[in-house]
Amino acid sequence: MSPQSENNLSKTTSASTVLPVSETFWVSFIRTFKDIFADKGVILMLIIAPIIYGFFYPWPYSTEVVNHVPVGIIDHDNSKLSRTIVRYASASPQLDTERFINEQAAKEAMWSDQIAGYMIIPSGLEQQVLSGKSANVSVLGNGGYFILNKNVQLGFLQAVSTVSAGIEVKKKVAQGAYLPTAAQNTQAVPLQIIPLYNQTEGYGAYVVPAVSIIILQQTLLMATAMLIGTWYEQRRHVTSIRGWLGRIMALSLLSFIIGCFYYGWAFELHHYPRGQNMLGSLLFLLLFCPTVATLGCVLGLWFRQRERSMQILIFSSLPIFFLSGYPWPANQLPEALQLVRWLVPTTPAINTSVQLNQMGASVSQVATGFYALAALWLFYFMLLMLFRWRTTQDKAIY
Numbered sequence: 025m026s027p028q029s030e031n032n033l034s035k036t037t038s039a040s041t042v043l044p045v046s047e048t049f050w051v052s053f054i055r056t057f058k059d060i061f062a063d064k065g066v067i068l069m070l071i072i073a074p075i076i077y078g079f080f081y082p083w084p085y086s087t088e089v090v091n092h093v094p095v096g097i098i099d100h101d102n103s104k105l106s107r108t109i110v111r112y113a114s115a116s117p118q119l120d121t122e123r124f125i126n127e128q129a130a131k132e133a134m135w136s137d138q139i140a141g142y143m144i145i146p147s148g149l150e151q152q153v154l155s156g157k158s159a160n161v162s163v164l165g166n167g168g169y170f171i172l173n174k175n176v177q178l179g180f181l182q183a184v185s186t187v188s189a190g191i192e193v194k195k196k197v198a199q200g201a202y203l204p205t206a207a208q209n210t211q212a213v214p215l216q217i218i219p220l221y222n223q224t225e226g227y228g229a230y231v232v233p234a235v236s237i238i239i240l241q242q243t244l245l246m247a248t249a250m251l252i253g254t255w256y257e258q259r260r261h262v263t264s265i266r267g268w269l270g271r272i273m274a275l276s277l278l279s280f281i282i283g284c285f286y287y288g289w290a291f292e293l294h295h296y297p298r299g300q301n302m303l304g305s306l307l308f309l310l311l312f313c314p315t316v317a318t319l320g321c322v323l324g325l326w327f328r329q330r331e332r333s334m335q336i337l338i339f340s341s342l343p344i345f346f347l348s349g350y351p352w353p354a355n356q357l358p359e360a361l362q363l364v365r366w367l368v369p370t371t372p373a374i375n376t377s378v379q380l381n382q383m384g385a386s387v388s389q390v391a392t393g394f395y396a397l398a399a400l401w402l403f404y405f406m407l408l409m410l411f412r413w414r415t416t417q418d419k420a421i422y
Contacts, residue, residue: 047266049270049273053273055270056274066251075285082232082290082294093118093120093179094122094138095113095139097123097142098143098145109187112187130142134164134166141163142164144162221382233291233378236290238341240286242337242341245320246333248316250333251324252320253327256324268321272317275320284306287309287381297382301380304385308373312369315401315404318405322407322408345370347368372396376390
């Protein structure tokens with residue numbers, strides 16, 4: 025064979041390795057399924073890990089409402105009124121009271137985590153109240169634990185408010201008012217708090233449904249990026265557009281099943297509000313899962329290594345959660361982050377999921393979330409096609 029013929033044969037062979045493999049949608053779909061179940065690491069991240077999270081993540085919040093928070097009381101007045109306040113605070117199911125001699129001892133107890141807060145009853149409180157002057161008690165809590173701090177403030181508030189209402193009723197009766205009328209007029213506008221969607225007002229029912237979307241996203245992202253990275257290392261990542269769609273659909277289907285497990289069983293197991301708009305939730309998953317899987321394919325082609333996806337993505341969960349605007353108001357974030365956060369699927373997904381599943385919103389009411397996810401899928405798919413074209417060109421050069 026002549027050198028010219030060998031050169032032509034070499035070019036032909038190189039071109040054949042560069043051109044995308046012409047896979048049909050279903051061939052790629054089935055092949056992806058086989059590769060998923062042949063890879064223990066991908067199976068662990070895509071199926072086993074989210075199921076384990078569904079069982080064990082909600083357990084720390086199983087009690088839902090925090091009661092018997094240890095608190096301290098410093099009574100400088102030592103009067104009948106102050107003892108009444110202490111008695112009412114001790115009777116509160118939210119508080120577990122302990123007496124301290126001075127504020128320094130209470131501070132040291134709070135610094136050592138023995139108590140979550142304390143109340144100071146100032147000297148001369150009863151005398152000020154009897155003389156008609158304004159009187160105050162001080163309540164200090166550990167702001168580092170906002171749930172405990174809320175209970176400390178609320179428990180002491182209820183105790184002091186109850187005693188104050190009793191004093192006000194006695195004053196009106198002494199002025200000649202009838203007891204029922206005085207009791208009724210003590211609070212001119214009665215306050216009745218009725219939680220609409222979180223009936224227990226528990227922390228678990230608030231945070232777990234939102235974090236579940238983070239879990240679905242992160243596990244699918246890592247599993248997809250790991251699988252694509254493996255194919256890249258084996259030089260099997262190149263395929264046609266229909267082939268990429270088949271891969272995305274196979275990965276999305278398994279994540280969709282896990283999402284149904286959360287909506288249909290895990291939330292029910294822990295008695296979280298669920299099923300208010302189940303059809304809308306399923307439509308949400310049908311859009312959310314392919315969007316995340318497409319982003320995972322982009323990251324897999326970008327990382328080019330199997331292990332790199334775990335090294336990078338595993339530390340991104342907490343920042344992504346805060347960027348979503350669910351635990352922290354989005355308008356309080358820096359302006360740059362307010363723009364960047366819309367590049368992450370969970371930004372529209374968390375609120376859309378909670379509104380559909382827990383609040384019973386209609387699809388039209390959360391249409392903005394659906395439009396955002398659809399736009400992100402289109403953006404990710406365009407990036408995927410760009411990476412596909414660039415990897416093909418790189419192979420052609422080398």
